[in-house]
């Protein structure tokens with residue numbers, strides 16, 4: 300797609316962006332849709348998706364149009380804009396602590412609606428890898444179980460974040476030896492599965508899903524993965540505030556399609572990092588993004604991220 304056509308569409312705003320961009324390649328081919336995930340799921344063909352690897356919007360308010368406009372103007376809103384050091388500006392961070400009781404209840408409703416919309420679109424035995432964080436993971440897992448998914452474990456991404464570990468606000472000196480909460484050093488990814496039809500072996504034959512691809516013949520897929528934040532070239536290609544690293548996502552997408560057959564969905568694709576990971580691994584995928592700027596970012600980023608050696 301010529302970049303001039305792309306930038307013209309972007310300038311013209313939401314309505315003129317293409318609803319669908321289909322990559323021409325067969326090997327690791329992908330589709331990305333500029334759409335609302337819930338609407339897309341409601342119209343999707345039942346039993347058409349074989350796995351989900353996604354990082355949904357937490358805080359929910361962060362990714363509303365109002366808050367994204369504030370972020371892009373450098374005003375912050377619910378986004379925490381860290382102070383600059385030596386003229387070097389650090390990236391804005393989501394501020395989860397702003398969640399009120401209403402926000403928490405909205406979060407549960409969001410995941411309830413998501414889990415219910417997703418279940419029929421998945422083939423039996425499809426796995427769902429869903430990024431979360433230690434403070435709100437229960438608000439995701441409960442609705443997934445209620446909707447009929449099986450919990451199959453949790454992937455622990457070992458990563459040092461900037462969240463937690465702080466002293467009591469405005470009493471830092473008085474309570475110099477106190478952390479209000481632990482500094483988070485891991486990111487949980489819920490692992491769910493739509494129930495299989497029959498035994499795992501039956502499901503693998505019929506639907507190509509039900510298990511996870513092993514790392515090697517001798518080594519099963521494991522639930523602890525060390526993965527630093529996306530940096531350098533990845534951040535330069537895809538400056539999304541919640542960018543996930545290719546080194547990590549490629550391990551998930553490989554595990555998610557055990558026989559390498561079928562389609563992976565990322566309904567909240569952001570800059571398209573999951574789609575790029577699938578493309579790099581020769582797996583088919585579909586991505587959905589509702590924000591025009593991030594959709595445009597994904598169009599550019601996917602082929603570039605997929606080419607990176609990690």
Ligand SMILES: C[S@@+](CC[C@H](N)C(=O)[O-])C[C@H]1O[C@@H](n2cnc3c(N)ncnc32)[C@H](O)[C@@H]1O
Pocket residue numbers: 334335336337354355356357362539541542543566567568569570571572573587588589590593
């Ligand atoms: C946490 S970010 C994902 C970022 C992604 N991990 C990456 O590496 O770029 C969540 C994304 O979901 C998008 N989003 C929020 N609500 C959505 C919806 N209803 N449908 C589709 N996308 C949505 C946001 O605009 C945001 O880009």
